[in-house]
Amino acid sequence: MLILGKTSATESSHFESELMTGSTTAKIELRGLSQVFYGERDVVALESVSLAIAAGRFVSLIGPSGCGKSTIFNILAGLQLPTKGAVFIDGENVTGGIGVVGYMLQKDLLLPWRTVLDNVILGMEIRGMPVREARAQALPYLYKYGLGGFEKQYPATLSGGMRQRAALLRTLLYDCEIILLDEPFGALDAQTRVRMQEWLLQIWSDFGKTIIFVTHDVDEAVYLSDEIYVMSPRPGRVKERFDVDLARPRPRHLVNAPEFAVYRQHCLDLLSHDAPDEVAASAA
Amino acid sequence: MTATEILSARFFKVFSPNKVFSPKTSLAAAEKPARRRRTLPRERRWSIAALGACQAAILVAVFGFWEIGARVGWIDKFFWASPSQIWHTFLIFVDSGSAFIDTWYTLRSTLLGFAIGTSLGGLLGLSFWWSNNYAIILQPYLVALEAMPKLALAPLLILVFGIGLPSKIVIGMLLTMIIATLTTAAGVRSIDRDGERLMYSLGASRRQVFVKLVVPSVLPWLISVLRVNIGLALTGSIVGEFIASQHGLGRTIMYAGQTYDIALIWVGVFTLSILSAFMYVAVSHLERVLLKGVRHAPAH
Numbered sequence: 078m079l080i081l082g083k084t085s086a087t088e089s090s091h092f093e094s095e096l097m098t099g100s101t102t103a104k105i106e107l108r109g110l111s112q113v114f115y116g117e118r119d120v121v122a123l124e125s126v127s128l129a130i131a132a133g134r135f136v137s138l139i140g141p142s143g144c145g146k147s148t149i150f151n152i153l154a155g156l157q158l159p160t161k162g163a164v165f166i167d168g169e170n171v172t173g174g175i176g177v178v179g180y181m182l183q184k185d186l187l188l189p190w191r192t193v194l195d196n197v198i199l200g201m202e203i204r205g206m207p208v209r210e211a212r213a214q215a216l217p218y219l220y221k222y223g224l225g226g227f228e229k230q231y232p233a234t235l236s237g238g239m240r241q242r243a244a245l246l247r248t249l250l251y252d253c254e255i256i257l258l259d260e261p262f263g264a265l266d267a268q269t270r271v272r273m274q275e276w277l278l279q280i281w282s283d284f285g286k287t288i289i290f291v292t293h294d295v296d297e298a299v300y301l302s303d304e305i306y307v308m309s310p311r312p313g314r315v316k317e318r319f320d321v322d323l324a325r326p327r328p329r330h331l332v333n334a335p336e337f338a339v340y341r342q343h344c345l346d347l348l349s350h351d352a353p354d355e356v357a358a359s360a361a
Numbered sequence: 362m363t364a365t366e367i368l369s370a371r372f373f374k375v376f377s378p379n380k381v382f383s384p385k386t387s388l389a390a391a392e393k394p395a396r397r398r399r400t401l402p403r404e405r406r407w408s409i410a411a412l413g414a415c416q417a418a419i420l421v422a423v424f425g426f427w428e429i430g431a432r433v434g435w436i437d438k439f440f441w442a443s444p445s446q447i448w449h450t451f452l453i454f455v456d457s458g459s460a461f462i463d464t465w466y467t468l469r470s471t472l473l474g475f476a477i478g479t480s481l482g483g484l485l486g487l488s489f490w491w492s493n494n495y496a497i498i499l500q501p502y503l504v505a506l507e508a509m510p511k512l513a514l515a516p517l518l519i520l521v522f523g524i525g526l527p528s529k530i531v532i533g534m535l536l537t538m539i540i541a542t543l544t545t546a547a548g549v550r551s552i553d554r555d556g557e558r559l560m561y562s563l564g565a566s567r568r569q570v571f572v573k574l575v576v577p578s579v580l581p582w583l584i585s586v587l588r589v590n591i592g593l594a595l596t597g598s599i600v601g602e603f604i605a606s607q608h609g610l611g612r613t614i615m616y617a618g619q620t621y622d623i624a625l626i627w628v629g630v631f632t633l634s635i636l637s638a639f640m641y642v643a644v645s646h647l648e649r650v651l652l653k654g655v656r657h658a659p660a661h
Contacts, residue, residue, distance in 0.1 A: 154562045155561075155562070156562060175561050175564050176562070176564020176565075182555060182558070182559065184555055188573075188574070188577070190577045190655055199563065199573075200563045203560070203563045203564055203565045203569055203573075204564065251563060
């Protein structure tokens with residue numbers, strides 16, 4: 078078991094005992110995650126963030142800019158080692174391990190010299206699957222999820238929505254149980270975004286993965302998720318966590334329902350309370 | 362009219378003599394001069410036949426003037442030769458077989474120097490991705506080598522490698538390798554870090570990232586430098602032949618100069634120009650084909 082970063086003796090023994098005690102039912106769990114970027118000024122990006130997410134849930138992280146959402150994702154994906162704390166998947170400490178979760182960044186990052194099909198199988202290829210087999214496996218998914226007929230095209234000829242679809246399929250076909258989506262629809266226009274949200278829910282119910290979704294858009298978060306974590310501005314902390322008890326499947330007109338408005342208002346209240354905090358924090 | 366309007370009208374009258382910004386008040390309207398309206402300047406293109414005829418006419422005029430001038434005495438025949446003399450010498454050049462031997466010699470050394478130098482330079486540039494420290498350590502040496510006029514090393518290289526083909530190849534290699542290395546290194550530095558993070562998030566090893574991301578990203582950079590390199594390789598070959606060589610167009614030109622055979626100099630120069638143009642066109646075509654195969658997109 079690794080505990081990384083600068084901790085005092087008492088703190089580390091406390092952590093160790095916490096880590097040693099018992100398994101959890103959560104699929105993925107972050108315990109006391111802290112991240113400090115040392116430099117000219119020490120920036121505390123995250124301060125003791127703890128999340129526990131059950132399998133198959135759709136969870137959103139909302140928060141103002143700079144609250145450390147992307148840092149959490151980088152730590153989860155193993156691209157960054159946290160100053161303190163650990164990541165557990167299925168009860169196993171996987172801090173710093175790469176290739177354990179599927180990670181989709183805001184940029185689609187499709188390789189321009191590969192066809193759409195070859196892009197989608199990238200994860201499987203890296204895992205070592207023979208190309209032919211990977212292609213055969215991926216092709217029906219392309220057809221099922223709206224990219225049929227585009228498998229031999231190159232990403233430059235695709236629209237923004239299609240490229241995000243391809244990037245998402247690449248992440249899903251990588252066959253991890255946990256998918257991290259970092260504002261995947263942020264760069265799309267509003268109408269495409271609506272279509273993509275419905276498409277995402279369809280895929281989620283088909284694949285049954287655990288999804289952690291980061292967004293700035295409160296409506297998007299309430300519409301898509303089972304649970305919402307609201308983060309505070311830097312240093313990032315979990316401000317509140319609440320369940321979104323809206324029945325699934327969720328039709329589009331649900332955004333007009335009063336229950337929806339209650340959740341939306343709750344989120345906005347939590348986020349707007351941060352405005353004075355932000356001013357104070359930036360003044361510090 | 363309000364006080365502000367009156368004041369502003371007066372203001373604009375004073376500070377804007379051409380009345381471009383004058384407000385539409387009756388005060389200013391009366392004094393607007395009639396202006397000639399401009400239209401977009403347009404040049405009507407001539408037909409291809411007409412353009413081609415002009416191009417041919419220039420050629421004819423230059424050579425005509427040269428020939429006539431040499432015969433009549435405007436131009437010193439000894440130092441400049443005449444087109445008819447050049448043509449005559451060219452026929453002898455071809456007949457004696459030297460044309461083919463020399464052209465082939467120069468072509469061979471150019472192509473080999475170009476190919477080896479570009480590939481080695483590309484590999485060296487790509488190797489900079491593997492270790493940042495190693496790249497930083499070598500950086501100043503690369504810049505120094507680039508700044509140094511490498512042709513100045515030609516006499517030394519001829520001493521070391523002899524007067525045969527290898528020395529010309531080495532000179533060409535030296536010139537092309539530095540450019541290829543610097544360009545490839547710049548390409549490596551410009552790789553999207555998020556692309557690397559994506560690959561690592563998929564669990565890729567360094568070797569996989571290198572093969573699947575780095576090499577295809579950098580290839581367009583190397584391809585775009587081919588056109589420059591072919592010219593450099595040719596220059597290197599010619600300079601090497603100037604210094605010491607048994608064959609080659611550069612040697613022909615040097616020999617002709619030393620024996621005051623001006624017509625032969627021109628024959629050598631023209632042959633060289635045709636060879637150079639041919640190689641340039643071939644490499645440009647190759648570049649287009651390779652770029653299309655690698656990029657599949659109009660612009661990077």
